[in-house]
Amino acid sequence: MTKEEAINIIKDKLSVNLKEAANIIDKAVAGGEITPDDNFDDWIEKRFLPNLVFIDEKGYSLMCIDALKILSKTAPTDYGSSRQRDLGQLWADMTRGYLGEYAFSLFLKNRWGITAKLGHEVGELKDYLPMDIHQIKEPQAEYRSPRLKIGIKAVKWNGIWFDISGDQFNHSDIHVLVKVGTGRDHLFAFFKKISVFKDKILKVGQEVGSLSEEEAEKLYQDLPSFTPISAYICGFVPKDAAYKNLSYTGSKGRLHYTIKSWNGPINPGDLDRIKEKESIPGEIKFEGIGKFAHDKGYLFNAGSLLWKEEDWASVRNKL
Numbered sequence: 001m002t003k004e005e006a007i008n009i010i011k012d013k014l015s016v017n018l019k020e021a022a023n024i025i026d027k028a029v030a031g032g033e034i035t036p037d038d039n040f041d042d043w044i045e046k047r048f049l050p051n052l053v054f055i056d057e058k059g060y061s062l063m064c065i066d067a068l069k070i071l072s073k074t075a076p077t078d079y080g081s082s083r084q085r086d087l088g089q090l091w092a093d094m095t096r097g098y099l100g101e102y103a104f105s106l107f108l109k110n111r112w113g114i115t116a117k118l119g120h121e122v123g124e125l126k127d128y129l130p131m132d133i134h135q136i137k138e139p140q141a142e143y144r145s146p147r148l149k150i151g152i153k154a155v156k157w158n159g160i161w162f163d164i165s166g167d168q169f170n171h172s173d174i175h176v177l178v179k180v181g182t183g184r185d186h187l188f189a190f191f192k193k194i195s196v197f198k199d200k201i202l203k204v205g206q207e208v209g210s211l212s213e214e215e216a217e218k219l220y221q222d223l224p225s226f227t228p229i230s231a232y233i234c235g236f237v238p239k240d241a242a243y244k245n246l247s248y249t250g251s252k253g254r255l256h257y258t259i260k261s262w263n264g265p266i267n268p269g270d271l272d273r274i275k276e277k278e279s280i281p282g283e284i285k286f287e288g289i290g291k292f293a294h295d296k297g298y299l300f301n302a303g304s305l306l307w308k309e310e311d312w313a314s315v316r317n318k319l
Contacts, residue, residue, distance in 0.1 A: 006043075010048075025040075030287055031159075031160030032303020051235075053103050053233070055099055055229040055231060056228050057193065057226060063099050063101075063102050066098055067091055067097075096156075098154075100155075101154070103154075104176055108136070115143075117133075119133070132151055134146075151168070151174070151176070155178070155180070158288075160287065161262075161299065162301070165293075172239065174237065175237050180231045181231060183224075188223060190226055192220070202216040236315065245270075250274075258285050259286045259287060260287050262304070263301070264300075
């Protein structure tokens with residue numbers, strides 16, 4: 001399978017344009033999911049398509065409202081940085097995170113018939129941080145607590161790094177990375193779907209004289225339309241694996257060094273150690289992102305995650 005053929009499969013499967021499909025492939029390559037020794041057939045048929053789910057309007061509505069419930073109790077800063085987010089951006093970001101958790105619940109249902117309850121109740125954050133899956137129900141059984149504490153992180157399609165800051169890594173038994181197909185306009189598309197714009201905002205615009213009927217209709221047509229949200233369960237990492245320090249690979253330029261992969265802990269001073277080890281006169285950067293907002297925790301590129309059938313079977317057996 002050529003790259004172009006893989007792009008067309010993604011385009012048709014996800015109902016995206018060629019540019020978006022090509023970006024998904026390029027990020028899979030940049031993250032190490034596809035290596036020079038691999039072919040696109042293996043990634044498409046064995047990794048991508050079997051771990052792909054779609055979230056419908058009902059699922060999106062549930063996660064959007066769940067995020068709204070705890071919006072006022074959430075700090076407006078990005079985790080690990082001082083950047084302030086307005087309420088709309090915070091809501092959109094929290095919804096995306098919840099969609100990642102919902103996507104994993106669909107994965108459990110599709111693969112093993114397991115129904116999962118997510119930990120979205122309003123309560124103390126410390127009670128919910130380690131476990132995004134709070135209860136599970138196997139076929140012909142009652143709900144129970146899972147035997148594994150599962151943490152789930154959602155990133156956009158262009159995400160190539162799984163970044164777990166501080167001591168979060170030790171709070172869960174496994175950490176799952178989900179790529180969610182939400183752009184910057186997913187809330188707007190949802191609002192259009194439930195007629196917030198047509199029946200409210202654009203109607204008010206006409207009433208106050210700032211919009212003609214034709215202008216309102218054009219604005220409405222130009223707004224993004226809601227479609228099922230695609231999500232790719234990229235893989236997971238276990239807490240109890242034997243990780244090594246400075247588990248990186250990269251490439252040296254004339255001045256700078258670009259880290260391409262990482263598989264384990266990251267600590268203060270690590271980049272200085274790499275700079276000295278590799279004899280770099282310039283900067284140490286990470287592929288696609290430059291730098292992270294923190295230098296303590298665990299870091300993995302998407303290509304280092306576990307994802308094969310036997311890997312997921314080990315999770316199922318312990319769940």
